[in-house]
Amino acid sequence: MAGKWLPAAELTGSGRPVLHQGEVECSLLSSVDLECEDNPSSSFPLLKSGLLIVTTHRVLWIPPEGTTAHAIPLAAVSHVFTSSSSSKIKKKSIKTMFSSPRVRFQVSVTSEGRVDERGTGSMVMTLVLRGKNSDSDSLLGKLLEAWRGRAWESGGGSGSGKFDGGSSSGGLRMPVVGVAGILRKEQEMWESTDKSLQDAFQDLNALMSKAKEMVMLAEKMRLKLLSGSNNQGSVANDEDEMGSKEEMQDWLLSVGIASPVTKESAGALYHQQLSRQLADFVKIPLERSGGMINLIDVYCVFNRARGTELISPEDLLQACSLWKNVDVPVMLRLFDSGVMVIQNKSYNDEQVLSRIKSLALKPEALRSGISASDAAIMLGIAPAMAKEHLLTAESKGLLCRDVSPDGFRFYVNLFQDINLDDMYLVKDHSAYGAWRWRERERERASICEQSTKRLQPGVNVHTSLLMYYGNHAELPIFFPALETKC
Template sequence: MNRIKYTNPILLESESTVVVENNVRLYDGHQKTSFEGGELIITTHRILWGRPGAIARGQTCLALHLDLVVLVEEESSSAFSFSRSKKVLLHLSETTEESDGPQFTSYYNFIKLSFREGYSNNVIGVLNDLLQKRLWEPPSPEVSPQQHLPTIKLRTGIIGIERSLQEKQKATDESITVAFQDLDKLMSMAKEMVKLSRTISTKIKEKQGDITEDETVRFKSYLMSLGIDDPVTRDSYKSDNHYYRELAKQISDFLLSHVEEMGGMMALTDVFCRVNRARSLELLSPEDILNSCRIMESLGLPLKLYQFTSGVKVLQLSTMDNEIVAESTALLIEDNGSLSAEELSQRLGISITLAKERLLTTEKYGKCCRDDSIEGLRFYPNLFLTKEE
């Protein structure tokens, strides 16, 4: 009761009346007070109580700020009472403020509103709604967590859980859209950047001589690392076959030097990464790359697709032959005494998978033999066949 204040029944800024009830008595805790048979007005900000007609005339009335209300519940009337009177319990939060209301101290942390003739509106629902909306707070979206906590506590029951789930969904939704906005921007920017670099490169071609040789070379190397100048895209071809053929040519042109560098063989995964890295924008699907690699051999290109018995697919120089590979690997093994896949991969600068495939191929040709121990799989020169008798 000490939270209730005397006040003017004039509505505050942005405050509006929600519910009006008559014949209401106030209780301080369980104790009846002399404030009975009055008019109760629930606004978006406060609960106002006044003698009948007093509020309309603008006379002083009692007010309780909704900020102080923690929980609203209906007091269950005893089974024997048949009166229409309904009581609503308002649990209040602690306050340290000096009261200028009708009562200075109170033993109770709740007050009761007793509706002698019941209530015409769903008072409890309205109050709960208002407490959740917290319209009395300034309309800034940032709510400090301490202020936010009590509202979360209020959401009890299934509805509360559902609401919190909804809120979470909303938050993730928003963050996703924000993230993709960034990505879209990046893509559009990238397109412009590529265009820009192209115009610059043509300008350089035209104005060669104006810039020093050194700078031209450096700039060109930057452009090179940006990727393939004019990528083959599906849109520009009518049939898939034609598209794959052109793609095969481009991939083989681009990769030939790299494959030679890697010892004549490149795993298809590496091919995929390198080609797409070079294209940077018009990315290729693994299927497109596989299809175009398949037809490389029939097109007479310097690269061809080869599948090891284990299923590993590689792009290798068409001049390369399994027997030659086996021969050279056998020589390497002989030079080193024995080799594991890891050692071979380091020696040749190829991936471990490829190194292992090479060793297995060599074994298939009977040029080496394996030693499978707890230390791992190693390959030795095939002394069984060479050192006999």
């Protein structure tokens, strides 16, 4: 059991690590073994050819099956053996030249041998790079950079997850006393916010380095909004205000990806990791849009969340097409028309079709059909997608189309209800019967209108109806409805 030696790391549903607040991935490498040099004979497990991720806070190792991951907090690393020392080892013999490149570092361990930053003992860990083109120098550089960055210490008061146990805030601060204290605190906050905004927009490089802080700022504003709405719950009854607050929160939330997968950090694993990150990301937008979302919309939302690390449409498409090979709950779907959407694997066409059918049987739809935008409003989805659904329903024989100068509309399919042997027969308890009923209503309405226009007051509308219908057997059933209509 590796858990005895190394802390476990959480994984998302698609096998991406769950990062702590403020944690950013620096480098990804596949086919890496994790070995313990000091006690090879002991019970330290064989951790073979997993995915290695160096973040600003930890070194993560995810096994190929991707079930449980292990983490070495960088805080526990006491020394990293630099390239000069590792190249010395390389030069020792010809044998080592052919062996896989290694990166070695020393970690603190507790007396039981568990890796821990407060541990008193020490142990040397070795990363063995089995991949073909793995560059040990670049990995070492990234590791050193992350380790020397000591990001886990500068949590900015927001805390860095489990490492400081949430006790860091308020340690070294000047005590805040009285009104002056509050004012000073306010002033400080304004200044620091102002400064970070100014710095951020100085140039693009600075913006990139400030991206993380921007995300945190957004998060802070969101929390503030949340608490604000709770405090003033009784006062702020204004629904508009609440609505705009919620919207604002949504906007701030969508800034959200603190550690976007980039070509720089992930290298060859770029598309695979991007695909996993995307799968995690689309969950919320998918839920909001009812289980299916346009690829173009995802592109916009995803890139907005990534901030400065924009991806190209090709990258997005490639990331989506990789889902086939990975166990994720979402999939890419291509409609006949060429429109591409992302949908939940559990998404069910039948459900949408039955909703569309009930829409098409509504009185208004029976009379004048439904357009893509009508369906979009009623189903709460984008018009382009509503049209795809309508076309699917048409191909299944539920609907049929009406193309006229008024536009492209869909009606419930009555063709199958019409009897070929008796074209004049209408069964009352069919869609055809329901449609005919609406049709008659329309006719009656137009006759009533004409009659009231043309006839003198006092002349019975029924007379003109009789003139129109002749002595038709169906006429009497119209009378009750007529009294109310005209």
